[in-house]
Amino acid sequence: MGLTFNTETFRGDFTFHNSPAAIRRFPFPFDRDDYMYSVNMEPHVPGPKGTVFEHNFDVDEHYLSEMRDRALVLAEDPLRCQSLPHMTLAGWDLLELIMESKARDYPDLFELHKNGNRWHWINRPMQIDQSFTFLDETTLPYGPMEYITRQAQGDFTLQDQRDDNLWIEAGMVTTQADWSLDFDIGMGFHEWHAPVPKAHELGVFDRALKFLLKLQHGAPVRRFNWTMTVDPLLDTSPENYPVWGPTRAMITPGNVGSRMHLRVELQTLHRLPRSNAIAFPIRCYLIRFDELVTIPKWGRRLHRVIRDLPVELATYKGFERNRATMVDYLARFDDGAPTSPGWMPDPE
Amino acid sequence: MSVGAPKIPVTVAEVTEVNDLIKRFRFVRRDGGPMPPFSGGAHVVVEMDDHGTRRMNPYSLMGDPADSTGYCISVRRDEAGRGGSLYMHHHVRPGMQMVLGAPVNLFALDARAREHLLIAGGIGITPFIAQMAQLEALGGRFELHYAARNRALGAYMPALRAAYGDRVHTYFDDERQLIDLPALLAGQPLGTHLYVCGPKGMIGWVRASAEAAGWPRATVHHEEFLAPPVGVPFTVDLAASGKVITVGASQSLLEAIEAAGVEAPYLCRGGACGQCETAVLACDGHIQHNDHWLTDDQKASGTRIMPCVSRFEGRTLVLDR
Ligand code: HEM
Ligand code: FES
Numbered sequence: 001m002g003l004t005f006n007t008e009t010f011r012g013d014f015t016f017h018n019s020p021a022a023i024r025r026f027p028f029p030f031d032r033d034d035y036m037y038s039v040n041m042e043p044h045v046p047g048p049k050g051t052v053f054e055h056n057f058d059v060d061e062h063y064l065s066e067m068r069d070r071a072l073v074l075a076e077d078p079l080r081c082q083s084l085p086h087m088t089l090a091g092w093d094l095l096e097l098i099m100e101s102k103a104r105d106y107p108d109l110f111e112l113h114k115n116g117n118r119w120h121w122i123n124r125p126m127q128i129d130q131s132f133t134f135l136d137e138t139t140l141p142y143g144p145m146e147y148i149t150r151q152a153q154g155d156f157t158l159q160d161q162r163d164d165n166l167w168i169e170a171g172m173v174t175t176q177a178d179w180s181l182d183f184d185i186g187m188g189f190h191e192w193h194a195p196v197p198k199a200h201e202l203g204v205f206d207r208a209l210k211f212l213l214k215l216q217h218g219a220p221v222r223r224f225n226w227t228m229t230v231d232p233l234l235d236t237s238p239e240n241y242p243v244w245g246p247t248r249a250m251i252t253p254g255n256v257g258s259r260m261h262l263r264v265e266l267q268t269l270h271r272l273p274r275s276n277a278i279a280f281p282i283r284c285y286l287i288r289f290d291e292l293v294t295i296p297k298w299g300r301r302l303h304r305v306i307r308d309l310p311v312e313l314a315t316y317k318g319f320e321r322n323r324a325t326m327v328d329y330l331a332r333f334d335d336g337a338p339t340s341p342g343w344m345p346d347p348e
Numbered sequence: 349m350s351v352g353a354p355k356i357p358v359t360v361a362e363v364t365e366v367n368d369l370i371k372r373f374r375f376v377r378r379d380g381g382p383m384p385p386f387s388g389g390a391h392v393v394v395e396m397d398d399h400g401t402r403r404m405n406p407y408s409l410m411g412d413p414a415d416s417t418g419y420c421i422s423v424r425r426d427e428a429g430r431g432g433s434l435y436m437h438h439h440v441r442p443g444m445q446m447v448l449g450a451p452v453n454l455f456a457l458d459a460r461a462r463e464h465l466l467i468a469g470g471i472g473i474t475p476f477i478a479q480m481a482q483l484e485a486l487g488g489r490f491e492l493h494y495a496a497r498n499r500a501l502g503a504y505m506p507a508l509r510a511a512y513g514d515r516v517h518t519y520f521d522d523e524r525q526l527i528d529l530p531a532l533l534a535g536q537p538l539g540t541h542l543y544v545c546g547p548k549g550m551i552g553w554v555r556a557s558a559e560a561a562g563w564p565r566a567t568v569h570h571e572e573f574l575a576p577p578v579g580v581p582f583t584v585d586l587a588a589s590g591k592v593i594t595v596g597a598s599q600s601l602l603e604a605i606e607a608a609g610v611e612a613p614y615l616c617r618g619g620a621c622g623q624c625e626t627a628v629l630a631c632d633g634h635i636q637h638n639d640h641w642l643t644d645d646q647k648a649s650g651t652r653i654m655p656c657v658s659r660f661e662g663r664t665l666v667l668d669r
Pocket of ligand 1: 037038039040157159166168178179180184192193194195196199204205208212223225226227278280316317
């Protein structure tokens, strides 16, 4: 099954869209009608065919357009990609993880050939053919983390582990939900999570960190996070706030269906073998409200989740001011019928 | 949430007698594929079927982490121990099939260190051999101070000397050579990290000296796996699984739980990592806390136990497992 890549933009005229197939495979994050923070981690094992969990790193129809958008962000602001000097080995670990996974999972799109430390990488969609020496930075046009994450959808951070804590000390962050790598770099787990409401009191971060410190190579885990974004803008960073902040005041009953997007992050956590660091890929999926409600179960459930979400969470996620408009729109798709457990669409 | 990475089915490729006390074992994958990469300081748990008794002992990986063709460990024979090392010495032969756990690193190098000061005693050398290979490949600065009982027991000293020259310093107890720790600690450049692995007494001495010399806690690293001690048999009630088990004299509580078919988490099996921590629901008797994980207060409260190394004496012990 060949993959066709969309030609679309995440800025300006915002031509981003999901095909009907992309809508059906969208990682809808709610497996019930309400939501609260929890230590929601499960083994990142291959999921059913066609789902975003089928492979270690999902490649979808937005691949090429997302990579073009990343290059534009980096050209304007190189600090979106940073790696402290001691994190280079972790960058190599990440490069190996992504190259091996993609070559294994998408052999028609990617190839990796190894002869000792002489590696040959082929990325067909991006028309890249690169021979290099593994662990020798001088043989790549960028550092290893930057090199591979210019070719991989989603943001990536690398956490060093020491003193019973994780330290965010490298990353490629251009598709983030209102946080800044430049601000967070060097912080520990609780420190960079400080702005999150309620979760600290619930003990979520204490338990999550304790678990992550024991994460084993070869046993990655995944979790979801979600928020709301006006227009399909990947780069909702604090640095870019002047561009997207004001759009929150432009939502009306007439445009909420076409401008409001559910933004879902499929986050995975991988122990890296050579550096003992942890990689945290944050893969962002966007879906317009009017695309989402074509799946009846999701329309019903999103209405209930948004309606009943604690105000602290809606405020933190930045949509409290638009909540009433969103709920009114979604209510039209909620007939009050019970929803089935799990997040999968009901069979048609 | 499971932390279990897939286990590695291996064949014993080589068994080498290093000296009177130590044998080295090299394992390769049964399917001929590459071993997973690892970081210097990592250990694996070796599963043994000791004539019907399942033993699972942790050993540091001592090979070059860049070598994915096989894993090497060194095992020191412990005559007084529960039998894991004796089994490795007496029964493991080339060609045998065994199972290894995935590597886990509880003794990682701090990648920010300007210099790594490594202090080894006896068999404690093994994690450092892997770490030095990795540091050498990445251009890291290090210095090894390695003490052994005598020249005959100074495993790998000549090879390390040959590889790393005057960065390797050796000391022999029977020649009354002692590491001049105060001078060594005083002479280090800012940004040095200190690592110690060896007998309990040495670890205590190095850590106390570093503290006295004002080294920040976060710059002093140690690895000390405890061997589960031999003891008196005792009975335990596993409330969650509804089983009553007896822990044999040379069996650990964790091994007895596993033998009863109850799944229990672990990583180090040596009282260091915290992974096996289990809630105590009732206790009429005395828990022998042998771990490095629980705080003194937690130990005194009697509400938690580390089944990989700790034992019990008394009437009833009920665990949430
Ligand atoms: C180790 C890798 C991780 C990194 C680098 C990371 C990073 C972040 C960042 C930068 C934020 C935004 C904070 C802000 O407002 O400035 C955030 C939010 C959050 N994180 Fe993490 N995180 C990690 C792992 C986890 C894990 C394992 C959990 C599990 C429970 C978690 C739970 C959360 C929650 C609940 C939020 C609030 C999100 C929202 O409501 O939109 N994080 N994280
Ligand atoms: S398994 Fe590590 S402390 Fe028990």
